[in-house]
Amino acid sequence: MGTRSPTVRNTVERGAVRRFAEAIGDRNALYLDEQVAAQSRWGRLIAPPTFPRVFDFGKLPNVPLPPSGIIHGDQSYTYTRPLFVGEDVDCHTLFKETYERKGSGGTLRFLVFERVADDAEGNRVLTTRDVYILTEKVAAEVGR
Amino acid sequence: MRGRLSPWTVGDRLEERELPPVDRMALVRYAGASGDFNPIHIVDEEAKRTGLPGIIQHGMLTMAQMGTLVSPYLANGFVEHFQTRFVGMLFLGERLTIGGEVTAVEAHADDQTITFDLHARTHEGRQIAKGTLRFRWLGA
Numbered sequence: 001m002g003t004r005s006p007t008v009r010n011t012v013e014r015g016a017v018r019r020f021a022e023a024i025g026d027r028n029a030l031y032l033d034e035q036v037a038a039q040s041r042w043g044r045l046i047a048p049p050t051f052p053r054v055f056d057f058g059k060l061p062n063v064p065l066p067p068s069g070i071i072h073g074d075q076s077y078t079y080t081r082p083l084f085v086g087e088d089v090d091c092h093t094l095f096k097e098t099y100e101r102k103g104s105g106g107t108l109r110f111l112v113f114e115r116v117a118d119d120a121e122g123n124r125v126l127t128t129r130d131v132y133i134l135t136e137k138v139a140a141e142v143g144r
Numbered sequence: 145m146r147g148r149l150s151p152w153t154v155g156d157r158l159e160e161r162e163l164p165p166v167d168r169m170a171l172v173r174y175a176g177a178s179g180d181f182n183p184i185h186i187v188d189e190e191a192k193r194t195g196l197p198g199i200i201q202h203g204m205l206t207m208a209q210m211g212t213l214v215s216p217y218l219a220n221g222f223v224e225h226f227q228t229r230f231v232g233m234l235f236l237g238e239r240l241t242i243g244g245e246v247t248a249v250e251a252h253a254d255d256q257t258i259t260f261d262l263h264a265r266t267h268e269g270r271q272i273a274k275g276t277l278r279f280r281w282l283g284a
Contacts, residue, residue: 016177023170023177024208025163028215040219041282048215049223050208053178068184069194072203076227082218129227 003095005058010117014085016054017047024048031085045085049077052126057093057115065111069138073110074131081125089117089125096129106136150220150281152246152258158213160243162267166201166236174205196233201240203230206273210242210262214279221281224257228275232266239267244277256281 021031029036030046037045083089096112110133117126134142164170171185180202183190191199207228214223234240241264248259262275 019177023174024205024212026208026212026215028218030218046218046222048208049211049226050204053180053204053208068182068190072230074227074229075204075207076225077223078225079223082222 003060003062005060005093007090007092008056008058009088009090010055011088012047012051012083012085014045017045017051017085020051020054021048024050037085042082042084046082047085049079049082051083052077052115052117052128055089055091055115055117057091057117060093060095060113063095063111064142065132066134066138066142069135069141071133071135072130073133074129076129078127078129079125080123083117083125087119089119091115091117107139108136109134109139150249150256150258152249152281154246154249156246158244158260158262160241161213163209163240163242165239166234168199168236171199171201171205174202174208178202178204180204198235201234203228203273206230206234206240206264207275209240210244210264210273210275211277213242213244213262214260214277217279217281220284221255221279223277224280225278226275227277228262228273230273232270232272234266234272240272241265241267244275255283 017031030040094114096114098111101108113130115128119125175181175186184194185199185202188198244260244262246258247261250257258279258281260277262277264273265271
């Protein structure tokens with residue numbers, strides 16, 4: 001595998017964090033209230049752990065994905081610290097592996113991606129692992 | 145150093161929470177906030193076209209809701225690792241119950257790692273997602 005997307009710079013935008021926090025039903029003051037956040041150990045607003053869903057992690061060249069019918073099987077986020085509101089992060093995606101497993105309804109194809117975000121000092125803040133599943137029917141539509 | 149210790153021990157449970165029934169507006173709001181406009185979460189006909197009986201909640205919204213269980217502790221530390229396996233689909237009108245339990249407490253020189261098993265089920269007990277979350281407890 002080893003396909004890598006171009007790097008895309010994303011900003012952890014305050015309004016985007018507020019809308020995301022409201023959409024997931026979590027009005028934590030550390031996401032929303034600058035004064036509370038300033039007095040916390042973080043000294044500033046932070047983003048919810050699953051907020052990077054909004055980031056553009058870059059498009060992979062040459063990875064064929066169907067327009068619909070993809071099943072999101074598994075997701076993980078690994079952090080070295082929280083994301084801070086207002087900071088820029090440089091993101092990219094790696095195509096890690098693909099494999100097949102026989103299920104009761106036919107063969108399932110698994111696609112595994114890793115997405116990362118590095119801060120302005122070049123330190124890795126976030127590494128994700130995204131697992132998507134294609135059913136035999138959907139995989140056949142994409143071809144190999 | 146005792147002041148730095150977390151209040152958690154193995155077997156402690158996070159208070160279980162029942163969320164409001166899934167409604168279309170909440171899914172539209174999450175679609176807008178996350179940028180995930182996959183129509184199977186919004187448009188009935190599109191969901192039916194893929195063989196589903198109706199629209200389903202975004203798995204990533206379920207994961208985010210499970211993550212809110214540790215939100216009260218974000219002044220004490222941060223989420224170091226959060227993994228979720230999506231095992232079932234959640235339909236309009238269904239209510240999610242989320243909860244979790246401490247499975248490990250690991251002490252380091254200056255802080256602790258607390259590992260939680262998290263679950264999300266319908267109020268009827270059908271499994272929707274299972275998670276593991278490691279929380280880095282830095283102190284009070």
